[in-house]
Amino acid sequence: MRYFIGNWKMFGVPNSIGILNKINNFVRKDKNNKKYQAIFTPPFTLLESFSKYFTKKAIKIGAQNCYHKDIFSSNTGAISSYMIKNVGAKYVIIGHSDNRFEGDTNQILKSKVAYSLKNNLKVIFCIGENKKEKRKNLTSNILKNQISKVIERKFNQNNLILAYEPIWSIGTGKVPSEKELIRTIKLIKKTLKKIFGTKKIPKVLYGGSVDSKSIKVFKKINELDGFLIGGASKSSKNFIDIIKNYYR
Numbered sequence: 001m002r003y004f005i006g007n008w009k010m011f012g013v014p015n016s017i018g019i020l021n022k023i024n025n026f027v028r029k030d031k032n033n034k035k036y037q038a039i040f041t042p043p044f045t046l047l048e049s050f051s052k053y054f055t056k057k058a059i060k061i062g063a064q065n066c067y068h069k070d071i072f073s074s075n076t077g078a079i080s081s082y083m084i085k086n087v088g089a090k091y092v093i094i095g096h097s098d099n100r101f102e103g104d105t106n107q108i109l110k111s112k113v114a115y116s117l118k119n120n121l122k123v124i125f126c127i128g129e130n131k132k133e134k135r136k137n138l139t140s141n142i143l144k145n146q147i148s149k150v151i152e153r154k155f156n157q158n159n160l161i162l163a164y165e166p167i168w169s170i171g172t173g174k175v176p177s178e179k180e181l182i183r184t185i186k187l188i189k190k191t192l193k194k195i196f197g198t199k200k201i202p203k204v205l206y207g208g209s210v211d212s213k214s215i216k217v218f219k220k221i222n223e224l225d226g227f228l229i230g231g232a233s234k235s236s237k238n239f240i241d242i243i244k245n246y247y248r
């Protein structure tokens, strides 16, 4: 199973459901639709209405983040994974670099992942190095650290997806070379195998400037289990073209 996940970030109003409807209709009729799952993470304001609307439809809905405490707490503006689960969402992104910038430490992220899994959400956990770290050849160490400080053997690997998103690639149009990406994905999978002690490990996706053009290169990389898509997920045409070009 491959994953195509659209991360809307701070985008969307109730009317934007039209974009997802078009994508849903495409997926429903696509001859390849057994091979992949399309997921969208709209902002919190749309989470309940979209989750309810797309229950039993082809695409699934998730949240972009959650708070690091369980159920309810006295934290203004915070939303827990329990609350996300209770409005019908199925997935949650944790550790996106936007949130790491805002102060999400490994310890906070571990708590977010643990509570989300406990509340039966599927977690899309993001990791990735920044430009400076890449220049200093620190990518492997950074990624190993980001994984091992958060992911525990006791976590349910079936409900965990990893997304490798090099920060320097997000929204920039710059993407890693094929060779670089294969090496990195292999390293991530090896690190996960070590943690879980099994051959079966979470799926590993790539994110960062994925569009209908760059997908033509990424599709050759068999090690990749799917994609986390930001900018190009805000247009039904762009998102559909990514899937079409992937299976072409």
Ligand code: PGA
Binding pocket: 007, 165, 169, 170, 171, 172, 207, 208, 209, 210, 228, 229, 230, 231, 232
């Ligand atoms: P991008 O964003 O596709 O616009 O580069 C990816 C992400 O931040 O998840």
